[in-house]
Amino acid sequence: MSVKQALLALLEQGPKYGYQLRTEFEERTGSTWPLNIGQVYTTLSRLERDGLVVAGGDDGEGHVVYRTTEAGRAEVDAWFGSPVPRDQPPPRDELAIKLAIAISSPDVDVEYVIQQQRTATMRALQEHTRLKRSGRAARPEAPEDLAWSLVLDALVFEAEAEIRWLDHCEARLARLATTGGGTHS
Amino acid sequence: MSVKQALLALLEQGPKYGYQLRTEFEERTGSTWPLNIGQVYTTLSRLERDGLVVAGGDDGEGHVVYRTTEAGRAEVDAWFGSPVPRDQPPPRDELAIKLAIAISSPDVDVEYVIQQQRTATMRALQEHTRLKRSGRAARPEAPEDLAWSLVLDALVFEAEAEIRWLDHCEARLARLATTGGGTHS
DNA sequence: CGACACATGTAACACGTTACATGATTTG
DNA sequence: CAAATCATGTAACGTGTTACATGTGTCG
Numbered sequence: 023m024s025v026k027q028a029l030l031a032l033l034e035q036g037p038k039y040g041y042q043l044r045t046e047f048e049e050r051t052g053s054t055w056p057l058n059i060g061q062v063y064t065t066l067s068r069l070e071r072d073g074l075v076v077a078g079g080d081d082g083e084g085h086v087v088y089r090t091t092e093a094g095r096a097e098v099d100a101w102f103g104s105p106v107p108r109d110q111p112p113p114r115d116e117l118a119i120k121l122a123i124a125i126s127s128p129d130v131d132v133e134y135v136i137q138q139q140r141t142a143t144m145r146a147l148q149e150h151t152r153l154k155r156s157g158r159a160a161r162p163e164a165p166e167d168l169a170w171s172l173v174l175d176a177l178v179f180e181a182e183a184e185i186r187w188l189d190h191c192e193a194r195l196a197r198l199a200t201t202g203g204g205t206h207s
Numbered sequence: 208m209s210v211k212q213a214l215l216a217l218l219e220q221g222p223k224y225g226y227q228l229r230t231e232f233e234e235r236t237g238s239t240w241p242l243n244i245g246q247v248y249t250t251l252s253r254l255e256r257d258g259l260v261v262a263g264g265d266d267g268e269g270h271v272v273y274r275t276t277e278a279g280r281a282e283v284d285a286w287f288g289s290p291v292p293r294d295q296p297p298p299r300d301e302l303a304i305k306l307a308i309a310i311s312s313p314d315v316d317v318e319y320v321i322q323q324q325r326t327a328t329m330r331a332l333q334e335h336t337r338l339k340r341s342g343r344a345a346r347p348e349a350p351e352d353l354a355w356s357l358v359l360d361a362l363v364f365e366a367e368a369e370i371r372w373l374d375h376c377e378a379r380l381a382r383l384a385t386t387g388g389g390t391h392s
Numbered sequence: 393c394g395a396c397a398c399a400t401g402t403a404a405c406a407c408g409t410t411a412c413a414t415g416a417t418t419t420g
Numbered sequence: 421c422a423a424a425t426c427a428t429g430t431a432a433c434g435t436g437t438t439a440c441a442t443g444t445g446t447c448g
Contacts, residue, residue, distance in 0.1 A: 023301065023434090023435070024299055024301040028305075031308050031312065035313075039400090040401090050307050051303070054297075055299050055304070058437065059400085060401080060439085061437075063400065063401055063402090064436085067401095068434085085400095086399090086400070086401095101305070102315050102320055103323070105323045105328070106324060106327070108327050108330075111239075112331070114209055115362075116209040119209050120287070120291065125353060125357070126354055127216065127219075127220060128220075130287050135287055138289065139293075142293050149294060168310060168383065169307040169311055171379075172303070172306065173307050175375060175376075176302075180365070181293065183364045184293070186364055187361050190364075194356075194357065210407080224428090225428065243410080245408095245409080245428095245429080245430085246408060246409075249407090250408095252429095253407090270427080271427090
């Protein structure tokens with residue numbers, strides 16, 4: 023649900039062809055989220071079918087160039103003008119679901135699950151900070167570098183929150199084990 | 208990619224039928240993520256097709272009862288035994304993508320986008336804390352209540368991290384505007 | 393020449409959502 | 421009786437992934 027709008031937003035800054043869209047998408051997010059070229063073309067077909075973009079208009083090099091329509095422009099404005107919905111059913115959080123089910127399952131060593139996850143998340147966190155230190159994002163001058171830097175920060179913030187939550191879960195479970203709690207189920 | 212494993216894990220605690228699986232899933236996650244009943248049946252069909260569950264064995268009330276196979280049990284063990292992958296391409300973050308593209312787009316008021324999002328996320332955060340105060344999660348005694356409590360905590364931690372990130376973005380952009388930066392593009 | 397990047401697609405599949413169809417049982 | 425809940429499914433669609441097919445241009 024985000025590739026569609028992202029491609030549309032990129033197209034609004036000037037007509038582009040498919041391969042170019044992938045390149046620009048990856049540049050602006052610092053190659054954090056690789057975008058399969060196949061998906062670019064299928065998404066463009068659907069956008070065209072829905073009247074949000076039109077193909078046509080040579081760029082003098084024989085590329086299949088797309089540009090936004092009025093409806094497409096409206097869609098982009100709506101995207102930027104409204105927040106990503108964070109109320110109502112939030113997107114499913116696999117980790118939270120996993121722990122929730124693990125807790126009420128005998129035969130599952132919840133402590134171990136938590137420790138495994140923390141190790142993995144900390145490794146990811148270290149990789150993100152390493153990238154920040156070493157990359158263009160270290161001294162962002164161009165807007166694209168700033169964008170990359172901020173994307174990396176988002177990943178860092180998310181990872182830190184996840185680790186804090188895991189610690190929190192561990193503490194709650196430990197307290198439950200020592201005080202009344204006892205065995206579950 | 209999480210409903211499949213969740214249903215499988217629930218089935219490993221005893222044979223169940225479709226409707227029952229939805230109820231249990233929602234109970235254990237405190238109705239945070241409603242699960243469409245249609246998806247339960249299609250997922251069960253696919254699990255059966257893949258040899259992870261088998262249908263059959265009456266429960267004495269004419270329900271279509273499923274139970275895990277050996278392969279299904281292995282799948283569940285693998286799920287609990289390995290972390291949710293947080294390295295390599297992390298799942299696409301719509302908000303991060305949106306801001307990254309917005310930053311390198313003239314004609315987009317990034318400040319406004321950030322403020323809109325912060326308002327929405329703070330509203331969601333308040334709703335989560337309200338639920339925590341008022342619900343069963345306030346004094347978790349049963350394991351399911353603890354699970355719900357922890358799920359709510361996860362949502363709170365995520366929302367807080369998002370707000371911190373938005374503040375961070377705003378600060379970086381403000382600094383860029385006052386110091387050298389100037390207009391982009 | 394051979395490998396690699398550029399460039400455009402198609403097909404098959406996985407997962408998820410919504411809406412529809414159908415019927416039994418329970419409860420006000 | 422009417423409405424709600426329990427219960428099982430199917431169909432159509434949206435989005436995303438992987439793999440395959442095909443061809444051009446460039447560079448060592």
